[in-house]
Amino acid sequence: MSDTAIRTVATQPFGDQQPGTSGLRKKTRVFMQPHYVENFVQAVFETVREGGEVDFARETLVVGGDGRFFNRAAIQIILRMAAANGFGRVLVGRGGLLSTPAMSAVIRRRGAMGGLLLTASHNPGGPGEDFGIKYNTRNGGPAPEALTGRIYDETLKIRRYLTLGSPDLDIDREGASVLGSTQVTVIDPLLDYTGLMRELFDLDGMCRLFADGFRLIFDAMHGVTGPYAHHIFENLLGAPAGTVIRGTPLEDFAGLHPDPNQVHAAELVRIMSAGDAPDMGAACDGDGDRNMILGRSFFVSPGDSLAMIAEHARDCIPGYRAGLSGIARSMPTSTSADRVAQSLGIPCHETPTGWKFFGNLMDAGMCTLCGEESFGTGSDHVREKDGLWAVLAWLQILAARRVSVTDIARGHWQRYGRSYYQRHDYEGLDSASAGALIDELRARVASLAGTRIGRAAVTLADDFSYTDPVDGSISARQGIRVLLDDGSRIVGRLSGTGTENATLRLYFERYSRDADQPVESMLGPLVEYARELFQLRGRFHRDQPTVIT
């Protein structure tokens, strides 16, 4: 049999290939089992082929990932399968790299039918850590729930997949080659993304900021943004060499969690707290869709960051000069952005957790900016959250206003008041017990209405359900929420991205006109109440969260 003869390989369903909040995530060794990647990829192909209505020979598929361990091997598997399944063209990022927002940009700019992203995002990487696969659709965004549901159904039925017997392709040199009847082109992973940033931002304005001595430190956490950040900040904007730290993508992220928060980017936080700290610090996660923004000894909470970008976008960032059509945020995200939307006279939409819920709103022109409390910020320039875009948005605002990060935040609080906010994660809980707790709460939470927490009364308590205003689809069971009459909120939900046990996320928000109080004391009563409500001591014997962000 020749290398490019199509091979039909018999297989059995695995039963556990259900995508979560953001794609299929498992331990790497699970993905490394024979047929595991193949089954999932074939199930994606069968689903998006729509029973033969879509002719793959006329379509382009994009492939790339965040560079973690097993990225390259998975890409070679996918290239052979894409060719065997008859795709006309496959684009793959050089070295197997494409950040998540760059994938979205490539799909949109090149008219591809979709893309396969290899990443477990901010989860650690390596043979003993995590891996993931996600499918993005023609609009460049993550597959919506209806589609991931159909992909899962397909994984339960699968009996065979198609591949070739061809050797690995060289994915480290740009250029086209042919695999079976498929053209495979290795592309520069920076090209489309950088082009898009040039369209949205005034790079000259930011160059002047750096020329005037502004100092940035950007932590790529050994994820995929390193090459993008070196190019954009140091080559295009003239920031000095050394602005980007941990800028080389590594398969194991040097053993760290590539998660841009104050816990996992502790070194960056230390640099930003020192006497000679740069003007701004920023970090992105493994696949480049999350961001953290820091001023000198100052942390910008992600919900605030969304609100502050929204406040200044029209006046400071060329790509938004026409104004914003609306804002969208995930339900647990703070309501800071709602107040900006109100003052701009535009709608603010509240969606379940996960970027896939923003896609319909953006496609329908109902929102321009989107954000999540989990360090996700973005706009309708792509259909993913975009870490470097957020850093550039902040730089552009600072270049226009010529004040500090802290001044931007204080100005915002002065004008709109402040949402004190924290998320507490309790990791490693027994899955069955955590699931049972949420089920119990779902059944009885409504009865909390009218009871008091400190001086405030509960106005509404429920399990959040979302009806998509564009296609009418309903996503129920999206998180237990307790809303109080002073604008405070407690939200609790189980993570859908973990690969081991259960993680309970508790979210706390309290609004005040007084912006100068310590966060902990403002949220203290809510935290105490939630610990009881979610039975952390009684059921799980936990006194403290694993991570606070």
Ligand code: VG1
């Ligand atoms: C988490 C975050 C969510 C985010 C998702 C994917 O999901 O809470 O806001 O969209 O990760 O982000 P969960 O279900 O674990 O809470 V990323 O950067 O992993 O693609």
Ligand code: CO
């Ligand atoms: Co990510």
